[in-house]
Amino acid sequence: MTNETGRGAMAETLIKVEDVSHVFPAPDGGGEVIALEGIDIEIGRGEMVSLIGPSGCGKSTLLNVIGGMIAPSQGAALIGGARVRGPRPKExxxxxxxxxxxxxxxxxxxxxxxxxxxxxxxxxxxxxxxxxxxxxxxxxxxxxxxxxxxxxxxxxxxxxxxxxxxTDVLLMDEPFAALDEQTRMIFSEDLSRLLANERKTILLVTHSLAEAVFLSDRIFVFTSRPGRIKAVLEVDEPHPRSPAFMTSPKFNDLRNRLYELLRDEVLAAIGKDRQGLA
Amino acid sequence: MTPLSFRSPPPWVSRALVILLLLVLWEILGRMGSQLFFSPLSMVATSGVTIFADREVLEALRTTAWILAIGFGLSVCIGLVLGLAVAMSRFTYQTFLPVLLLLYAIPQITVLPIFVLYFGSGPASKIAFGVSHGLFPIAVSVVAGVQGIKPLLVTSAISMGATRWQIFRRITLPYLAPSLFTGMRLASTATLLGVLLAELYVSSGGVGHFTRRFGESFQPDKLYALIAALSLMAILINETMRMLERRFSRWT
Amino acid sequence: MSAASAAGQALTARLTPAQRRASALVKLSALALLLIVWHFVTVTEIVSPFFLPKPADVLRNFIRIVGSGQAWPDLKVTLFEFAIAGPIALVAGGLVGFLVSLTRYGARVFEPIISSVYAIPIIIFYPISVMALGIGPESKIAHGALFGFFPICLNTIQGFSRVDPLLIRLAHSTGASQRQLFWRIMLPAAAPTILSGVRLGLMLCFLAIIGGETIASIEGIGHRVVWYAEGMQTGNMFAYIVFVVLVAVIMNAALSLLEFRKGRS
Structure with a gap:
């Protein structure tokens, strides 16, 4: 695990995920699926964090654990030091x-x-x-x-x-997935401006590399199932970010590194499916 | 399709013409054929005036109307509660929906004698039999309505702190309104069917009894007049229900 | 795992194995409870046998009625009536539906008229049938055919009017003849809707015949129930009702099978 945590650890911690694992019964009836394994993260107040990884790696599950919609099989999420035991509509x-x-x-x-x-x-x-x-x-x-x-x-x-x-916390579960490219861009810019204006803590689950880099302060890269955190990338660029940022060398560099990290995992996830087919 | 050489009038104009043509045909055939079983429209219309001046017939209409109203009201209440109970959870849905559909599939007409045995030959058995017809369309529509609710709407509401009651009040109820009105439209026809069946069977009062009496005494003009009036009433109820249904499903 | 499966569960989602077992148990114990209560209240004569015969008696009577062939003559009458009324409803409904659907305009003119008439409880026309045709099989045939006509006709119209226009344009672009268009595109595309109308129509036709027999008749399975009821033979009446319900259920299953097979090919 390559940890490149920087600014996030400095700020006051708002969300803490302690050794969370989650197992659910396989949809086809037999056996169990390990969705998450040993997740430990801390997110500072006002931070914008992306969760990215191959399909089925448990990033949405982690979001729902933090949101109190799923009780994890093991471990716990804490918001403002208090353990999450159910929906927290005020936060x-x-x-x-x-x-x-x-x-x-x-x-x-x-x-x-x-x-x-x-x-x-x-x-x-x-x-x-x-x-x-x-x-x-x-x-x-x-x-x-x-x-x-x-x-x-x-x-x-x-x-x-x-x-x-x-609320202090905003959980976004692939909010742009159903939108067309142009709309997503505008939406991302709006969101970046929002981040600059309000000190919201945001967790974003996404499949888009560009979106993750453009919006995040930190990016958590997940392994394929069972989902673990493979790496954390830091994006050191103040909000609001302009479209010009997207064409900068820094952006491209980060995007490429993210792609390298994800490529193996996606291949592994596809490979597993192929084996399943054979 | 093939291009017409003239511009066809709007459908409702043709529809009115078709209905007019059918009425004219009724008159002509009525005058040509045997007057024993069939009456021309003009005769039916004049008989209509006389039978609806008849105290007995009016009384029968009133009886049938209030039996129908009570039966329909009970059908809606019981059907709604039953449907909501079945659709309360995944468990109740998958356990009791098959039972509900099984009961719905039983041809009610065969159990009509049991209704008469238990409820007598008065209004009670007619109401009960009407309810047995109206209940199921409502219950099944309600279940179908709840089943159509997107789980994400409920998930979203829960994340915002909604209570069970709030979810019911703000999501379930408005969502199932269109289905409920569809069910009510079907149930109004079905309840009327049940009530008329019972009236024809026990033949102790109400409009059903009179249709039977006019039929058995070979008074086709009166019989047709009564049936025409009943048909108009049924169509009117149905169209009113359809209007309500549209009103409550504008958002779909 | 989407968030949707976390809290707002779809009603149709699979139950866990434990829940499935519990569900079956609830259904079985409800049935058992019903039988036990029925047995208890009748054996102790809390409820008079005139109102509710013992379950064992109903079973015994049922076996006697079916086993001795006593039910056969009435069943034959009812099935005969159905064998004539069903095809009449089928041909008339299908033909009218087809003719009306020849043009889109025709469908728009006639469909509302036919569906409005369908809102009338057709049973009120039955006294006309009896007046004109007597209380023999003829009146039941007429009544059954009329009842079955509407769903078949309406579904035929609906089936044809909802054929994807894209399919028709595709056929035209490949130079298909009118005949080919009908047999290769229109009919197969409309078939599922028409067939479900046929199933419903034939079932309603059958039930209407039983209904007619119940109200005014001298024979048929519907009439036999009434006959026992009027003779105060509650035990036989219950047994015979079970028999009629069974016949209707078998009829329904047979008709559903037809729809299922045709709908898939």
Missing amino acids: VAYIFQESALLPWATILDNIKVSLEFQKAPRATRDQVAREALKAVGLDAFATSYPHQLSGGMKQRAALARALSLR
Whole structure:
């Protein structure tokens, strides 16, 4: 394990993952699948961290352990020193691959319902929701229904919803996967600006090397199943990052190193599938 | 397909013409054929006026209407509760849905004599038999509605701290509204079918009884008038339900 | 593992082996409980045998009715009625559906009319059948055929109208004739929908015949239930109801088989 941790260890630790392993029954009935094995990480307040690795390496599982949606078979996650034992709506907000908006409610009502779930004070809900929509540039679409919006706008609405919850931590599970290339770029830039403005701690699960490098302070590279942390890359570049960063030598260098690290793992994952086919 | 040399009128105009043509055909055939089993439209219409002035027939209509209303109301309540209970969890769903479908598949008409045996020949057996027809479409539609809910919506709500009640109130209920109205539309027709079946069988009152009486005494004009009125009522109920269904499924 | 499987479980997702065992156990014990309660309340005569015969008696009567061939004449009548009404419903429904679907415009004009009429409980037309055709098999045949007509006709229209336009354009672009278009594209594409209409229509036809026999008849399996009911022979009535339900279930299974086979080829 090549550890290149730098800045992350210096900042105040907000999230701690202690020796987490997770096993679940195999979907085909027989046996068990080891999704995660011996994960130990610390994430500082205000850090932006990416989890990257081959499909099925357990990165989403780790996200859900931190979010309190999955109880790990072994070990524990801690947020602000307190052990996570269930959903933490006041501290953690999610953005999923799909927007998960209620189709029968307007964008504004969607956010207000979320605030109701979170037990935010009733009187402020409308104002908080409108501010969040403004922050992502959707204030003109408050009374639109999800089916009237494009995929990118729906994800933007999901981001507004997550922001409105005013949590310290944002967990993003492949939030750009269903979007087209141009939309992803714009979205990434927005996110980088957001990072510069607010001190959110963000964990991003992604498959995109460019996205990981462009957005992250640190990148955790996972091995193929069972998922372990193979390496940690640090991206030393202040937020907000401009599109120019993407063409810089530093960016290319990091991207190439990331690719080298991942290539073996992806090959290993594919190889396993091939054996399964034979 | 083949290009038409004239512009076809909008479908509803042709539809109205077709219906008009059928009515005219009814009149002509009625005048030509035997008056014993068949009556022309004009005669049916005039009989319609007389039978609906008849106190007895009006009483029967009122009886059937309130039996139908109670039966439908009970069907909705019981069907909704039953459907929600079955769709409560993965376990209850996979355990009890097959049972529900099995019961639905039993031809209710064969157990009609048992209903009469237990509930007598009064309104109770008609209501019960109507409910036995209306209950299942509702329950099955409700289950199908809950089944259609995207798991991600629930996951997302849980991550935001939603309670079970909030998930039910904010996700399950609105999500199943369109299916519930589909079920209610099917159930309104089915309940009417059940009530009429029971009325025809026990023949102790209500509209079903009168259709039978007019039929057995060979009064086709009155029989047709009553059936036409009932048919219009059934179509009206169905269309109202369809409208409600559309209203509540605009987002889908 | 997606987040979706973490908390919001799909209802159709597989149960764990332990849950599957529990599920089977719940179903079996519910059935057992039902039989035990039924047996208990009848043996102790908490419920009078006039209202509810003992399960053992129902079984004995059932075996006697089926075993002695006593049920055969009535079943023959019902099946005869079905053998005529079913094909009438099939041919009439299929033909009208096909003719209406010849043009898209025709389907748009006629489909709402036919589906509106289908909303009427067709049983109310039965007194007309009886008045015109008597209480013999003819009235049941007419009633059954009418009942079966609608789902077959409506599904035929729906099947043809939902053929993917892309397939039709593809056929035209390859220079297919009208005949080829129908036999090679339209019919196979519409077949699954039409067949499920046929299954439903024939089943409703069969049930409508039993319904007609129950309400006004002198023979047939539907009538025999009523006959026992009116003769206050509750034990025989229950046994015979079990028999009729069984016949209906077998009929349903047979018709489903047809749909399954044809739908796959």
